[in-house]
Amino acid sequence: MKIHEYQAKNLLRKYHVPVPEGGVAFSVDEAVSLAKNLSTPVTVVKAQIHAGGRGKGGGVKIAKTPDEVKEYARQMLGMKLVTHQTGPEGREVKKLLIEQGVEIDRELYLGMVLDRSQSRLVMMASTEGGVEIEKVAAETPHKILKEWIDPAVGLQPFQTRKLAFGLGLEGKQVANASKFMLSLYEAFVDNDCSLAEINPLVVTKQGDVLALDAKINFDDSALFRHGDLLELRDLDEEDRLEVEASKFNLNYIKLDGNVGCMVNGAGLAMATMDIIKLAGGEPANFLDVGGGANVETVRNGFRIILADKHVKAILVNIFGGIVRCDRVAQGVIEAVKSIEVNVPIVVRLEGTNAKEAGVMLKESGLDFLVADSIQDAAKKVVSVLKT
């Protein structure tokens, strides 16, 4: 789960990770009154959307007076902010972070993530702050310092000192950075984060170490033990159909193509998208109906797939293991009878009770195209697109 920068900074504040003074505004008036209460005359106005690259898109401005804050807030609220991560349609800005200006001496990078190949958390630091870390990793990997964390003892002060000295910090900066890192680690573990990125991490002219930006993601699998974090979810930032699908425990991701897919199992669902593409079509979505596919899940799946107006055909691909194909066939038949389906449907059912399922589809009197393999299914669905 992703959260906004202002939410991430609020969370960090609770763990005494130093962040600039500031708050969130939903209107121009709120923005101005927040700015007036800051201790510095210089104010930073930052659009809050779940995407990076906001500065380049005009979503970060520095105001020198309350009038400028007013002007920038007016420009940003309601604008469609386009960044390299939002796609060409952009994202509507509904809230702003109003923050004190900081006198920056150095811009650094600090990140924490699960290193899958080590099965351990890793803290990463770099002198190359303010640029995309992926770029640094690709071009100058030696500029990324890493400390892997032993889960039995957690992040140790000697490790944070190694990172701080490695960044070229000196004097009280080292102690400040170490404290920052240990607090960030605590926040990360306490909240089951999957990613924490402070980019840039700044050293001020006064020697303080601050999170100028903060990006935090949480592990979806751990949200069951963090009821408080669930409140931070912003449905405005998610696709409408994906939100709808999640209500029915359907794993749906909208894509740009025209062939709707309904599949059981994530791996087979991806493979089905791939074979549609190889056959000359474009998948409209990823949809895993899971191990318990029944009439209700299949019906909801169809409704969500069809709510995407680009869908011109549907491919149902089920390999029955625990899921019985006859039950899925029943679901498909009832769904098609109960909701208006005006696109061709190709069905491929294999595995447990596949034969019975084939007979049911045939005898339903409905117009299904039945496929006998994944290859046949992909061919059939692409050929109906052409007619």
Next chain:
Amino acid sequence: MSILLTEKTRIVVQGITGSEGSFHTKQMLEYNTRVVAGVTPGKGGQIFENKVPVYNTVAEAVKNEGANASLIFVPPAFAADAIMEAADAGVELVVCITEGIPALDMVVVYDYLCKSKTRLVGPNCPGVISPGIGKMGIMPAFIHMPGSVGVISRSGTLTYEAVGQLTRRKIGQSTCIGIGGDPVIGTRFIDALQLFNEDDKTDAVVMIGEIGGTAEEEAAAWIKNHFKKPVVSFIAGQTAPPGRRMGHAGAIISGGQGTAAEKMKALEAAGIHVCKSPAEIGEITAQVLQ
């Protein structure tokens, strides 16, 4: 004839009285799998299906029934504890089916297991089947047939798809291992490949990967230097968008890393037969075996 699950395997099922645990234990017994015990804390003393004694702890199941492998159907919040309990009891092989275990729990479990002799398969996997010998997991047994091809996969139903294609061509399997779709798993591709390398009854391996992480690239490098048998591979997610989690917790392209294209390139460079389409897995394996 097989790895991991052999004639010597004596299985205890943790969570045997739950709905999933009991359903799949029945299926395993129907497939003549040697299930010697079950564990559900507080239900010790019961007998499952008039056959399998239930204990309160794994340690008791090991002591009284000689269990040497455990299959876990415990809900995500308690699964990490269940894995460590099995390891503490000295069980050699633990297969964890549970999906949705918090990643940080698994980081702790992984570290714990490094200090024990226990091998973990999964979590978030369909399990292990050695056709003709038994199954430890949730896969449909009837699509398999005994033979000499090993299968290793991060997926569930896509593995069934691959196995179905093999069986249709009368190509049997020695052992099929679902290693799991999570970011932190016990047995990785390389670990499973090592076992197949030493198994003289396995002639070739089908390896099914997907987007996310770099396990396939690491396996490719290892295969090039160490693996003696032909490998056929497919990578799911060639059309997956970056930054999105495709069902499995571990199936995500992040920071430009973990794409299908990168993985396929690494596998091809290691001399592995890479299938562009998931429909080619059976056919290419047949060609390789000739």
